[in-house]
């Protein structure tokens with residue numbers, strides 16, 4: 001069954017991201033941060049209208065997960081899970097603070113962490129697959145503002161280095177290990193580009209992209225959200241998506257709750273480093 005695309009109000013995302021957080025030093029076993037209502041810019045006499053609006057909006061979009069023996073309501077955005085104390089029944093006026101921790105649910109417990117250090121050479125040393133990788137990455141043709149979904153260790157940046165404007169590049173990936181390897185290989189990206197530890201599912205931004213790619217099968221990892229609908233939503237008019245899936249992509253589309261679209265075969269000359277089916281589309285001007 002298709003899940004409706006979650007689109008959070010930009011004001012909510014901005015408020016959550018731009019708030020001032022402190023580390024909760026008294027709860028080292030659950031590393032997390034909190035923002036107090038009293039620290040919000042518009043707070044007067046202990047009341048911040050913006051904070052209370054944010055808590056009210058959070059409650060409209062939260063999901064429930066277990067926390068020990070009880071249930072906790074969370075809002076997952078851009079690699080962080082946010083929650084308030086007391087749950088949704090507590091009056092907003094009594095919430096007082098919003099907590100956040102680096103997301104650890106589902107896809108964030110990444111199996112890629114443990115192989116990140118050898119990922120670039122995992123099947124064969126990189127120099128043996130260089131030609132195949134050139135053939136695989138060239139058709140991605142990143143241009144303008146680029147979103148690299150499941151950017152991993154940055155192979156797109158390796159092979160399309162001259163085509164990418166780092167200042168307009170956003171790489172997202174839930175694996176801290178893969179992102180760390182990316183940053184090690186490309187300190188220049190670390191400085192100028194946006195590398196975010198988040199899943200595609202949890203990613204929310206006011207930016208609209210000229211190119212959205214998911215390379216070397218990253219598309220197959222997206223679950224519970226229609227990758228086509230979300231990519232369409234994040235494309236600028238005239239923007240192009242180039243999404244790749246592992247062979248047997250029907251399984252991935254089933255997990256997304258949608259019918260598998262027509263896909264193209266692995267680009268010619270690229271099969272040495274793995275086989276990936278390709279979905280390419282352009283967002284018409286609107």
Ligand SMILES: C[S@@+](CC[C@H](N)C(=O)[O-])C[C@H]1O[C@@H](n2cnc3c(N)ncnc32)[C@H](O)[C@@H]1O
Pocket residue numbers: 107110112149150151152153154155156172173174175178198199200201214215216217218221222223
């Ligand atoms: C096979 S690797 C491909 C990495 C990179 N695109 C490349 O060309 O080498 C798949 C990547 O997808 C990432 N991934 C897993 N689940 C994801 C999700 N839900 N959203 C975005 N990326 C995800 C993994 O952490 C991993 O880095």
